[in-house]
């Protein structure tokens with residue numbers, strides 16, 4: 001399975017710890033830190049069977065740059081997993097990315113998250129929350145998540161990718177000709193029925 005993880009980890013590098021551990025265990029996984037991309041730079045991810053988005057949660061959401069990039073790069077039929085670190089868990093985290101994926105007709109196949117050290121706002125005054133997180137176990141938890149994901153979905157995602165590639169190639173070789181041709185076809189059908 002060819003995987004790329006796009007990530008943003010701007011607070012304490014908590015999310016990056018999870019991403020780095022996955023790459024250490026799976027050197028074949030590519031990563032893109034969206035902080036290194038130019039404002040109008042959108043990588044071509046069409047050769048990947050699977051796309052991961054990983055981010056800290058900032059004001060209840062994925063990083064804004066990561067969301068913008070997701071909005072530009074996702075294609076219909078893409079298979080996606082999400083990874084987050086947060087100060088305090090909420091079932092709402094990830095809904096913003098799910099909405100983007102849905103509009104692009106991409107599917108979110110799995111989500112993983114854990115607590116990350118948080119010194120945002122008032123928490124700074126008390127020395128931060130979640131000190132020491134992600135722990136070694138939580139970092140290993142992210143690797144286990146990816147292992148399980150690849151074991152359970154790897155073959156399926158590769159098959160789905162190949163099916164889509166075949167369909168796109170067929171469509172490219174057999175252009176439908178646009179709206180006018182559709183109207184002509186419909187008119188012929190109606191005429192034929194009479």
Ligand SMILES: Cc1cc2nc3c(=O)[nH]c(=O)nc-3n(C[C@H](O)[C@H](O)[C@H](O)COP(=O)(O)O)c2cc1C
Nearest residue numbers: 009010011012013014015056057059060087088116
């Ligand atoms: C500006 C800012 C806003 C944050 N907002 C939230 C939030 O709404 N909910 C939450 O659970 N954690 C929040 N956090 C905590 C981060 O999600 C947490 O520390 C995360 O692990 C940061 O990941 P990173 O080090 O990879 O950037 C916020 C942190 C910052 C800096």
